[in-house]
Amino acid sequence: MHRNRERSSALIEFIDTWRASIATELCFGRSREGRRRNLSIYQRCSQIGWGDEGGGVSTRERADRILRKILPRLVPNPVHAYYAEPSLVFSSEDDRAQPSETLISLALEAARVSKGIALDDLDARWSKTGPPNKRHPYLRPSCWPGEHYRLLAGLTVAVQPQLVVEIGTGGGLSALAIKKVLPIGSRIATFDVVGWQAGRSFNVLTGSDFEDGSLVQYLADLSKQEEFYEHLSILQRASMIFVDGPKDGIFEQRLLDNMRSASFDTKPMILILDDIRLWNMLGIWRKVSFPKLDLTSFGHWSGTGLIEWG
Numbered sequence: 001m002h003r004n005r006e007r008s009s010a011l012i013e014f015i016d017t018w019r020a021s022i023a024t025e026l027c028f029g030r031s032r033e034g035r036r037r038n039l040s041i042y043q044r045c046s047q048i049g050w051g052d053e054g055g056g057v058s059t060r061e062r063a064d065r066i067l068r069k070i071l072p073r074l075v076p077n078p079v080h081a082y083y084a085e086p087s088l089v090f091s092s093e094d095d096r097a098q099p100s101e102t103l104i105s106l107a108l109e110a111a112r113v114s115k116g117i118a119l120d121d122l123d124a125r126w127s128k129t130g131p132p133n134k135r136h137p138y139l140r141p142s143c144w145p146g147e148h149y150r151l152l153a154g155l156t157v158a159v160q161p162q163l164v165v166e167i168g169t170g171g172g173l174s175a176l177a178i179k180k181v182l183p184i185g186s187r188i189a190t191f192d193v194v195g196w197q198a199g200r201s202f203n204v205l206t207g208s209d210f211e212d213g214s215l216v217q218y219l220a221d222l223s224k225q226e227e228f229y230e231h232l233s234i235l236q237r238a239s240m241i242f243v244d245g246p247k248d249g250i251f252e253q254r255l256l257d258n259m260r261s262a263s264f265d266t267k268p269m270i271l272i273l274d275d276i277r278l279w280n281m282l283g284i285w286r287k288v289s290f291p292k293l294d295l296t297s298f299g300h301w302s303g304t305g306l307i308e309w310g
C-alpha cells in the first residue's frame with residue numbers, strides 16, 4: 001500500500017519534471033538544472049523499484065533522450081540566464097478572481113515601503129553560510145525587485161499583523177526579513193517539516209533569533225488534514241500568511257484546500273504565495289477564486305502572488 005502510494009507520487013513527480021524540463025529546453029535550450037532534476041527523479045524511481053530494473057536504459061529514458069536531442073534543434077533559445085525555470089504567459093482578464101481595492105492599496109504601500117528597507121544584515125548572514133548550491137551563486141537577500149525579502153518586510157509594515165504565519169522556514173531569511181519590521185508585541189509562527197537546527201548549510205538562524213519569543217517554529221505538514229486542524233487556531237489568528245513550501249504541485253494545493261474547508265475571520269487576511277510563475281504553481285494560482293494580485297515585478301522573479309483570503 002505504502003509502496004504503491006510512493007510509486008504513484010514518483011510517477012506524478014516524474015511526469016511533472018519531464019514536462020517541465022521539456023518546456024525548459026523549449027525556452028532555454030539544454031539546461032543543466034533540467035538534466036540534474038531529471039536525473040534525481042530517475043534515481044528516485046529506481047530506488048523504489050521503478051523504471052529500468054536491469055541497470056540498462058529504460059524505454060522512458062530512451063524516449064526522453066531522443067526528445068531532448070530533437071527539441072532544442074527545433075526551437076531557438078531566446079534567453080540566457082544562470083537559473084531558468086519553465087513558465088507560461090496567459091491572459092488575466094478572463095481570470096474570475098481580480099484584485100480588490102484593498103489588495104491594490106496594500107501592494108502600492110508595500111512596494112513604497114520596500115524601497116526604503118535595508119537588509120544588509122541578511123546579506124551578511126547569507127554570505128557567511130554560503131549559497132546552498134550552484135543554483136544561487138548570485139543570490140543577495142537584499143536584491144529588490146528580484147528577491148522577495150524586502151517586499152515581505154514592506155507587506156508586514158503595510159498589513160501591521162499581530163501574527164504572521166510562514167509556511168516553509170527554510171534557512172530563515174524570510175522569517176528574519178519579516179521579524180525585522182514586526183510591530184511591537186506581534187509574533188511569527190513559522191512551519192516546516194525540518195527543524196531550523198537540523199544543520200542545513202543554508203541556515204541563517206541562530207538561537208538568539210528566538211530569545212524574545214516573537215519567532216516560534218512549529219514542525220508540521222499543513223497539507224495533511226490532521227496536522228492542519230491541530231494547528232488551525234494559530235492560522236486563524238494570523239492576518240498575514242506567507243506560503244513558501246516545496247512547490248511540488250501537490251503541497252500548496254492541499255494546503256489551500258484545507259484552508260478553504262476552514263473559516264478565517266480576520267479581515268483582511270493576506271496570503272502571499274511564492275513562486276506562482278513556476279510551472280507547478282501556474283494552475284494552483286489560476287484556480288484561486290479570492291481577490292488576487294500578481295505582484296511579481298515587486299517581488300520574487302519566480303512569481304509573487306497576493307490573495308485577500310475569504
Ligand SMILES: C[S@@+](CC[C@H](N)C(=O)[O-])C[C@H]1O[C@@H](n2cnc3c(N)ncnc32)[C@H](O)[C@@H]1O
Binds near residue numbers: 171172174192244
Ligand atoms: C524554499 S524553502 C523556504 C525558504 C524560506 N521561506 C526563505 O525564504 O528563506 C521551502 C521550505 O519548505 C519546506 N517544506 C517542504 N515540505 C514541506 C511541508 N510539507 N510542510 C512545510 N514545509 C515544507 C522545506 O523543508 C524548505 O525548508
